[in-house]
Amino acid sequence: MEPVKVGILGLGTVGCGTVTVLQRNSEEISRRAGRQIRVTRAAVRDLDKPRPCATGDIRLGTDPMEVVNDPQIQVVVELIGGESLARELVFSAIRQGKHVVTANKALIAVHGNEIFAAAQEAGVVVAFEAAVAGGISIIKTLREGLAGNRIEWLAGIINGTGNFILTGMRDSGRGFDEMLAEAQRLGYAEADPGFDVDGIDGAHKLSILAAIAFGIPLRFDKVYTEGISGISREDVAYAEEFGYRIKHLGFARRTTEGVELRVHPTLLPARRLLANVDGVMNAILVHGDAVGPTLHYGAGAGAEPTASSVVADLVDVVRALTTDRENRVPHLAFQPDAITDLRILDIEEVETAYYLRMHAADQPGVLADVTRILGDAGISIEAILQKEPPPGKSIVPVIFITHRVREAAMNRAIASIEALAAITGPVIRIRLESLNGH
Numbered sequence: 001m002e003p004v005k006v007g008i009l010g011l012g013t014v015g016c017g018t019v020t021v022l023q024r025n026s027e028e029i030s031r032r033a034g035r036q037i038r039v040t041r042a043a044v045r046d047l048d049k050p051r052p053c054a055t056g057d058i059r060l061g062t063d064p065m066e067v068v069n070d071p072q073i074q075v076v077v078e079l080i081g082g083e084s085l086a087r088e089l090v091f092s093a094i095r096q097g098k099h100v101v102t103a104n105k106a107l108i109a110v111h112g113n114e115i116f117a118a119a120q121e122a123g124v125v126v127a128f129e130a131a132v133a134g135g136i137s138i139i140k141t142l143r144e145g146l147a148g149n150r151i152e153w154l155a156g157i158i159n160g161t162g163n164f165i166l167t168g169m170r171d172s173g174r175g176f177d178e179m180l181a182e183a184q185r186l187g188y189a190e191a192d193p194g195f196d197v198d199g200i201d202g203a204h205k206l207s208i209l210a211a212i213a214f215g216i217p218l219r220f221d222k223v224y225t226e227g228i229s230g231i232s233r234e235d236v237a238y239a240e241e242f243g244y245r246i247k248h249l250g251f252a253r254r255t256t257e258g259v260e261l262r263v264h265p266t267l268l269p270a271r272r273l274l275a276n277v278d279g280v281m282n283a284i285l286v287h288g289d290a291v292g293p294t295l296h297y298g299a300g301a302g303a304e305p306t307a308s309s310v311v312a313d314l315v316d317v318v319r320a321l322t323t324d325r326e327n328r329v330p331h332l333a334f335q336p337d338a339i340t341d342l343r344i345l346d347i348e349e350v351e352t353a354y355y356l357r358m359h360a361a362d363q364p365g366v367l368a369d370v371t372r373i374l375g376d377a378g379i380s381i382e383a384i385l386q387k388e389p390p391p392g393k394s395i396v397p398v399i400f401i402t403h404r405v406r407e408a409a410m411n412r413a414i415a416s417i418e419a420l421a422a423i424t425g426p427v428i429r430i431r432l433e434s435l436n437g438h
Contacts, residue, residue, distance in 0.1 A: 017303030103130035127313035135305030149288030160280035
């Protein structure tokens with residue numbers, strides 16, 4: 001049987017990793033797919049740039065649309081990133097009846113609904129395993145392995161850069177700026193790191209996971225997003241004193257009122273497995289009604305870990321070439337006519353516990369005033385920590401851990417606390433999830 005001919009758009013880190021894995025494991029991959037998979041064309045920015053993969057048998061060019069339009073190409077692998085050009089190339093491939101594999105989480109999160117509708121109409125597959133958590137096969141797990149479950153919630157460390165920074169702050173006692181510089185020096189963070197540290201990358205990925213878990217449209221625009229640049233080394237240390245660790249968590253939960261979609265710094269009990277995922281590693285904890293909690297851990301980025309997911313998608317696409325379209329696994333796990341546009345909860349409707357840090361005058365009655373405000377708002381206190389004032393200072397840090405309460409009530413309480421004359425500066429608030437029993 002003739003090999004399936006693949007065109008790759010972009011031979012950067014992941015593109016070259018994909019070529020390397022396909023070449024090195026070609027026999028094993030052919031045994032799994034039933035046919036050979038051969039990269040015959042690729043689009044690159046610079047033809048003269050040295051690359052860490054063998055490209056001798058691949059026809060290189062600088063125009064990605066030429067690759068898409070090549071009648072010999074059966075599968076287009078989009079690895080250029082971004083939205084506008086990638087969207088144009090993917091839609092062109094779909095219109096020509098070509099299957100698509102992509103690692104582009106922004107493309108899927110923002111344009112996935114229309115892309116999947118077009119692919120369904122054209123009878124082609126758009127595969128995107130590599131768009132979330134690199135080498136962890138979490139999308140296939142949700143779409144297929146957990147198909148017998150009603151997914152209740154999922155929580156994930158889905159950005160390696162942010163996890164590296166928070167891990168370093170905890171282990172070395174360095175501040176955010178120092179650890180960000182270290183991440184940039186090691187190549188984990190870009191010169192403009194906002195995409196990672198502000199939570200946008202995590203929000204892209206969370207919207208994809210939630211759509212597959214709950215059978216809802218992709219709703220990136222509704223994800224509450226909060227970054228980690230405001231986390232101080234003091235917060236990291238105080239969390240440890242209480243038995244918690246701070247992680248930049250993506251959290252999605254189905255409730256009777258709607259769906260929670262949120263990415264923000266979160267205190268997790270230090271004994272939880274998810275709290276012990278360190279460095280640039282990723283992990284997603286999924287809770288299904290039948291299976292209970294399952295933890296999926298691995299490399300969230302890198303040439304060959306991400307290429308592993310790209311190649312797995314290619315194998316699935318090749319298998320699908322001989323399958324009628326009605327019997328393929330749906331793009332978002334649920335049949336297209338069964339996708340339900342559930343209401344996405346506003347962050348003020350979300351219920352969680354909280355870590356609160358404030359600077360208070362070292363004088364009688366201050367704690368009583370704060371606890372009264374919290375009590376009037378219906379907020380129960382689990383623990384209080386008051387530190388000694390620095391030498392010569394009359395302002396002390398005070399930290400509260402609260403029980404679960406709606407965010408709207410907490411917002412009102414924080415506003416009242418900040419209005420107290422004895423409180424200096426803003427109240428630092430970090431949400432807390434216990435992930436009970438997991």
